[in-house]
Amino acid sequence: MLRISSEEQIPVTPRGGGASFQGSSLPVRGGLILDLSRMNRIIEISDEDMVAVVQPGVRYETFEHELEKRGLTFPHDVGSHDSATIGGMIASDSNGHHAYKHGRVGPWIQGLEVVLLDGTVLKLGTRSPRYNMGYNLSALIAGSQGTLGIVTEAILKVDPKMPTSASIGAFFQNLDDLMAASHAIHMSGVEAGTLEATDGYTVSTISDVMGLGFPSCEGNFVADVEGFDEENLQAKLSILKRILEEHGGEEVIIAQDDETRKKLWAPRLDIDIAVMKLQPGSREIGFAASDPCVPLSKMAEAIREIGRIIRSYDLIVAVFCHTGIGIIHPAVIIDPENEDHWVALKKAEREVLEYVTSIGGVITAEHGFGYVKNNYVKEAVGAVKLELDRRIKGIFDPNGILNPGKMALDTEERDAGVKYTFPAYVSDQDMEGR
Ligand SMILES: Cc1cc2nc3c(=O)[nH]c(=O)nc-3n(C[C@H](O)[C@H](O)[C@H](O)COP(=O)(O)OP(=O)(O)OC[C@H]3O[C@@H](n4cnc5c(N)ncnc54)[C@H](O)[C@@H]3O)c2cc1C
Incomplete structure (x- = not known):
């Protein structure tokens, strides 16, 4: 299927639970959605080797439940634990609630099976705890948001569950x-x-x-x-x-x-x-400033300032954060039928991200660039890194078939040519002069 899509130039967007906050599993260029949620077998849990071998569609909650029965854990409980799949968590390099102690998902990958666009099966790592064999391609696939290949199996490190x-x-x-x-x-x-x-x-x-x-x-x-x-x-x-x-x-x-x-x-x-109970009809919206990270010494100031900026646009925001690792989540709740809210949201996100950068922070540390940060990527990483990222993408996917329109790999625009569910949505193109 991937080979034919490549030959016919049909975009393919891999999808697990569809819980991505940054629109990374949305097929913004149309084409095919490759739904991996039914590849959902836990192939093996080995207490001796302290690994689990799983297919990508296994839900986090199901996986953790099975591990707990054996006194084990994969300690990366994300807020979307009931819908997020292991494949989606690997491709997003997820940062769960316990990331302060256990880090991101990426370093917990011991082995991967990845299907490339021409149908080749790439095998990385083994169930041995360590390897050092050239470029760490598992680390590259972690966080690649489905733009390089399809994760079809993973060997994951597991830990003992504390009683x-x-x-x-x-x-x-x-x-x-x-x-x-x-x-x-x-x-x-x-x-x-x-x-x-x-x-x-x-x-x-x-x-x-x-x-x-x-x-x-x-x-x-x-x-x-x-x-x-x-x-x-x-x-x-x-x-x-x-x-x-x-x-x-x-x-x-x-x-x-x-x-x-x-x-x-x-x-x-x-x-x-x-x-949302207080404001019926309102919704939390995943926007570009949903997961910045700042130096630990600036956290108190940043929590206050990010809240102040967003409220200055008459928007409702709840600010919460992982104090141990510097990540701040402003959860903005808007009325999606109100055009003014969309305009305010876009102005607020830019101001927040400029502020975060000015104090030595980064614009994303949890959800990644996905789709909604396309227009901020170059400013955030610089032209040299973006060009290298694009060359890496070109090695795996020269025709831009896999999950196009993401991570600024082929466009630094949002919205152009994309149809939105909410009629009141104000596109970036319509923001000019507002
Ligand atoms: C309420 C809520 C709370 C959240 N809390 C957290 C949190 O605490 N920490 C955190 O890090 N994130 C969080 N998220 C974001 C999201 O849930 C995670 O990033 C999660 O890992 C997504 O998993 P998924 O299966 O839904 O992936 P999807 O949304 O289906 O896909 C995510 C990305 O992975 C790609 N992908 C999916 N499967 C594969 C595969 N098999 N091979 C290759 N690419 C693939 C997709 O193309 C897409 O780019 C939250 C989201 C919500 C809605």
Whole structure:
């Protein structure tokens, strides 16, 4: 099929769960969608070799459930865990909730089977834990967003699942104190799985809508921590509690049962639903400024400033972030039937990305360029890197058949020739002069 598509010049867009935030699995040039979701077999889980061999369409949630039965984990729980597939997560080099401790998906790939455009099957790596054999092509495929080849099988490293875990959270009147607490936890040597924060707007909104009784604050903080037994877990929790209190954290909550953990994580995970309840008809929109990353020392300032910029355009935004790794997610909720909201969103995204770059940050660190960042790629990486990326693409796919219109590999434009579901949408071309 790939060979014929190549010969006939028919675009092919690979797709797993379709949960990409950046439009990377949308067939913006038409052609064929290659749906991999039914290649969904877990071929093998080996506790001896500490690997799992899977097809690309396996859903993250299903995979993790099977691993847990054997005391194992693939610790890359993404927010879209019920729809995201392993193939989509590899091609996006996903950054899950526990990326602070476990990093991105890419380094967890031990082996890959990739089908190239001419039908050739490329085998990379093995079930041996390490290899160093020339260019690391697995790392190139990770994050390539379906533009180089089709992942048809993966050998993934798995870890032992720690038997006990808990969440701990606190509320801060000052984001600088919150970030100082996060840094102190990092320096303490207590290996937290995740360090997360949400801004005051998010906390008060979720508290009002869900009746959670949270205090008003400039931000709240949540960490997850695991232990090899209860004593080990409690020792870690008491260190974290002390650090949070020493840095001004109020109403420290330790959560070991599912219900309290859900409550603690609600500002982080349920805010879009809460805002959409308040504003019927509104939606969270994946836009170009949804996942910038800034130096850790600039986090408090950036959370405030990104929120301020977006609100200055009269848009609703909930800001949350991975404090341990510098990634900030402004979740913008708009009325997609309102043309002014689209115009405001596009102006706000540019201002946010210019601000992020001005303080030494990068415009994307989680979702990648996909489609919605096409017009920012060259500014972000420079002409030399973009040209090299395009040459690499040319080696794998000289006619631009695989997932065209993405990562600025063949165009630095968005919108041209693309039809949108929302009639009120304002294209980049129509933004001129507005
Ligand atoms: C609510 C929500 C929360 C999210 N939370 C996170 C998060 O915490 N962390 C994070 O990193 N991302 C997050 N995302 C983004 C997204 O879920 C992830 O990037 C996920 O990995 C996408 O998986 P998918 O199967 O849906 O991929 P798709 O959207 O189907 O595809 C993603 C990309 O991979 C390519 N692709 C898919 N399968 C293959 C294959 N077999 N071979 C080659 N290319 C392929 C597609 O062409 C596309 O470019 C979130 C998205 C949503 C909607």
